[in-house]
Amino acid sequence: MLVETAGLTKVFGEVRAVDDLTVKIPDGAIGLVGPNGAGKTTFLRLLLSLLRPTAGTAKVLGRDIEDGLAVRERIGYMPEHDCLIPDMTGVGLVSYMGRVSGLDRDTAMSRSHDVLQFVGVEEERYRKVAEYSTGMKQKVKLAQAMVHDPQLYIFDEPTTGLDPRGRSEMLDLVGTIAKSPGRNVILSSHLLPDVETICKYIVILDGGHQIAAGELSQLLSGxxxxxxxxxxxxxxxxxxxxxxxxxxxxxxxxxxxxxxxxxxxxxxxxxxxxxxxxxxxxxxxIRSLEELFLELVARTEKPGA
Amino acid sequence: MSITLPTYSRLEIPLLGRRQRVWAIIATGLRKELRRPAAIVVMALGAAFTTITSIAILFIATIIPSGQAPNLTFFSGPASNFFVLFFVSLMASVIGAGLIADDLQSMAFTLYLSRPITQLDYLLAKAAILAPLVAMVTILPLLLAALVAAFLGFFSWTIALEAMGISIVVGGLLTLFYTAITLFLSSLSRRKGIAGAGVFAVNFGLTIPAEVLTIVIGNRSILYLSPWDNYVAVATAAFGASSTGIDWAVALAILLGVTVLAALVTYVRMKAVEVITG
Incomplete structure (x- = not known):
C-alpha cells in the first residue's frame, strides 16, 4: 500500500481539516482532488510528516508518519508555489537539494545533471534561478523532487501558471514518472483533466472527509x-x-x-x-472526472439529495 | 523538452545520515557568504580592525607604567574593545540577517523541510554558518592579540595561553549570544533589512541609552539592560580585572538566559511556519 490511514484527524482550533479519514491507497498514480478547503493540503502535510495528527495513524510506503525522516527520505515533493533559491544556479540548487536529501557530493552533482536533462533544462542549468521563466522554474522544482530518486512523488498543482505548451510538457514528464516502475505519484490538482490524464486511482476529499476513492475507470463508469x-x-x-x-x-x-x-x-x-x-x-x-466531482460535491453539500 | 527524455534509471544507493545533510547546508551557506562581496568586505574589515585595535590596546596597556607586572588582567582591555561591538553588529546584520529571512521570503524553507531533516537541523545549520563568521571578530582578535604579545615577549607563554583559553570561552559566549539573537530576528520577518536593523537596535539601542541613564541617574544596575555591558562584566571578571560595577554572575545569567530564550523562540517560530501553502 502506498498510503494507509486509520481515523486520521487533524484539528486546527474549531476546524477539522482532516476528519476521521480512513483510506487505503494502492501503489501507482493517485489523484487527490477536492474543492478549496477540502483538506488536501493538510493531508499532504500529514503525509510528509510535517504535521502531527490530532488522532489516528497513517503509513506512507509502509512507514509510520511518526518517523518523519524515514518517510521524507522516500518522498520527492514539488510544491505549488515558487520556492526556489533565486541566487543559485539550476544545477547548483538541484545538487544542493540532493545533498540535503543525503546524497554524497559527486552523486548529487551527477544526478542533478541527469534530472535537469530529463526535465529539459540542460541548456540553462548554469543560469541563476532568478533568471528562469515560470515554465523553467516549474521544471527545476520537478528536478529537485527527483534528484534523490524517491519512491513517492507528491506533486502539488504542477501545471499552475504554465502556458498550454508548458502544461503539456509538464504532464508528459509527470506521466513518464508515473509510468516508471517502482515510482508512485500523488497528484493534487484543481485541474481535473490533468488528474484524469495521469492518474489511475483517485481520492476525492471534501470537508476533511473522503467522499470517494477508487479506480478512476470504475468511478467514471457509474x-x-x-x-x-x-x-x-x-x-x-x-x-x-x-x-x-x-x-x-x-x-x-x-x-x-x-x-x-x-x-x-x-x-x-x-x-x-x-x-x-x-x-x-x-x-x-460514463462521466468525466469533472462531472463525477461536481455530482459528489453537490451530494455532500445537500445531504440526502 | 529534452530529446533524450526518459533516460535516467532508479538510484539504488543508500542515503547519507543527518550529520552529512546538515553539513551540506553549512558548507553551501559558508561558500555562498564567502563569495558575496558585502560579506567579504565586512569580514575582512571586521577581522582586521578588531585584531589591530586589540593588539594596540594590549600593547598600550603594557607600555603604560601601572606598577604591576604583565598579567592576565591586561587582556580584559582587548576583550572590552568597543570595535568588537560595532563589527559584530555589522557582521550579524550583513551576514546573519538574511539566513532565515531569505528562505522565508523565497519560500525555500518549504524545500528544506520537505527533505529528511528537522527544523532543529535547519536551525543548527544556520547557526553553524553564522557562528564561525561572528567568531572572526569575537574570538579571533583576542587569540591573535595574545599570540602576538607572547611572540613579542610582552607576556610569558603561560599567561598568553591562559588568556587564549579564556578568550575562547568569553568570545564564545558573545558569539552564541549574537548568533541566537540574529537568527531570532531573522526568523521574525521575510525582509532581512528589518532583521539587520533589529541587531543594531538590540546593540546600540540598549547599550547607549543604558550607559547614558547610568551616568544621569547614577544607578549602575541599568547596565544589565545592555548586552555589551553584560559581556564586558563577564569578560573583565574572567580575566580577573577589577569589576565594572555590575555583578558578573548576574550578567552571565542574563546573557545565557537571553541566548537560550532566543534560540527556543526561534525554534518554536520555525516549527509554526506554514510549510505548504495553497
Missing part, C-alpha cells in the same frame, strides 16, 4: 443499470415524458440518466420523435 442519453433539445421535457411513460429518468448537467427497463430504447426514440429532439448518445453511463 452504475451499470443506468444509461446516459445525450439529447439536443428540451432535456427537461424529454425527462418528463420518459417519467410519464414509467421510466426513472433525471435530467442532469451531463445529460439524461435513465434506469434500464424493457422498452426503454423504443420509448426514447418515441419521445425524441414527439419533441423533435435529437438523440446524440445513448449508452453506458
Amino acid at each position: 452504475a451499470t443499470d443506468r444509461l446516459r442519453i445525450d439529447v439536443r433539445g428540451d432535456r427537461d421535457a424529454f425527462a418528463r415524458l420518459l417519467k410519464d411513460a414509467g421510466f426513472d429518468a433525471d435530467a442532469g448537467p451531463s445529460g439524461l440518466h435513465v434506469s434500464r427497463k424493457p422498452g426503454l430504447e423504443a420509448a426514447v426514440f418515441e419521445t425524441a420523435k414527439s419533441l423533435g429532439a435529437e438523440v446524440r448518445y445513448m449508452g453506458k453511463e
Whole structure:
C-alpha cells in the first residue's frame, strides 16, 4: 500500500481539516482532488510528516508518519508555489537539494545533471534561478523532487501558471514518472483533466472527509443499470415524458440518466420523435472526472439529495 | 523538452545520515557568504580592525607604567574593545540577517523541510554558518592579540595561553549570544533589512541609552539592560580585572538566559511556519 490511514484527524482550533479519514491507497498514480478547503493540503502535510495528527495513524510506503525522516527520505515533493533559491544556479540548487536529501557530493552533482536533462533544462542549468521563466522554474522544482530518486512523488498543482505548451510538457514528464516502475505519484490538482490524464486511482476529499476513492475507470463508469442519453433539445421535457411513460429518468448537467427497463430504447426514440429532439448518445453511463466531482460535491453539500 | 527524455534509471544507493545533510547546508551557506562581496568586505574589515585595535590596546596597556607586572588582567582591555561591538553588529546584520529571512521570503524553507531533516537541523545549520563568521571578530582578535604579545615577549607563554583559553570561552559566549539573537530576528520577518536593523537596535539601542541613564541617574544596575555591558562584566571578571560595577554572575545569567530564550523562540517560530501553502 502506498498510503494507509486509520481515523486520521487533524484539528486546527474549531476546524477539522482532516476528519476521521480512513483510506487505503494502492501503489501507482493517485489523484487527490477536492474543492478549496477540502483538506488536501493538510493531508499532504500529514503525509510528509510535517504535521502531527490530532488522532489516528497513517503509513506512507509502509512507514509510520511518526518517523518523519524515514518517510521524507522516500518522498520527492514539488510544491505549488515558487520556492526556489533565486541566487543559485539550476544545477547548483538541484545538487544542493540532493545533498540535503543525503546524497554524497559527486552523486548529487551527477544526478542533478541527469534530472535537469530529463526535465529539459540542460541548456540553462548554469543560469541563476532568478533568471528562469515560470515554465523553467516549474521544471527545476520537478528536478529537485527527483534528484534523490524517491519512491513517492507528491506533486502539488504542477501545471499552475504554465502556458498550454508548458502544461503539456509538464504532464508528459509527470506521466513518464508515473509510468516508471517502482515510482508512485500523488497528484493534487484543481485541474481535473490533468488528474484524469495521469492518474489511475483517485481520492476525492471534501470537508476533511473522503467522499470517494477508487479506480478512476470504475468511478467514471457509474452504475451499470443506468444509461446516459445525450439529447439536443428540451432535456427537461424529454425527462418528463420518459417519467410519464414509467421510466426513472433525471435530467442532469451531463445529460439524461435513465434506469434500464424493457422498452426503454423504443420509448426514447418515441419521445425524441414527439419533441423533435435529437438523440446524440445513448449508452453506458460514463462521466468525466469533472462531472463525477461536481455530482459528489453537490451530494455532500445537500445531504440526502 | 529534452530529446533524450526518459533516460535516467532508479538510484539504488543508500542515503547519507543527518550529520552529512546538515553539513551540506553549512558548507553551501559558508561558500555562498564567502563569495558575496558585502560579506567579504565586512569580514575582512571586521577581522582586521578588531585584531589591530586589540593588539594596540594590549600593547598600550603594557607600555603604560601601572606598577604591576604583565598579567592576565591586561587582556580584559582587548576583550572590552568597543570595535568588537560595532563589527559584530555589522557582521550579524550583513551576514546573519538574511539566513532565515531569505528562505522565508523565497519560500525555500518549504524545500528544506520537505527533505529528511528537522527544523532543529535547519536551525543548527544556520547557526553553524553564522557562528564561525561572528567568531572572526569575537574570538579571533583576542587569540591573535595574545599570540602576538607572547611572540613579542610582552607576556610569558603561560599567561598568553591562559588568556587564549579564556578568550575562547568569553568570545564564545558573545558569539552564541549574537548568533541566537540574529537568527531570532531573522526568523521574525521575510525582509532581512528589518532583521539587520533589529541587531543594531538590540546593540546600540540598549547599550547607549543604558550607559547614558547610568551616568544621569547614577544607578549602575541599568547596565544589565545592555548586552555589551553584560559581556564586558563577564569578560573583565574572567580575566580577573577589577569589576565594572555590575555583578558578573548576574550578567552571565542574563546573557545565557537571553541566548537560550532566543534560540527556543526561534525554534518554536520555525516549527509554526506554514510549510505548504495553497
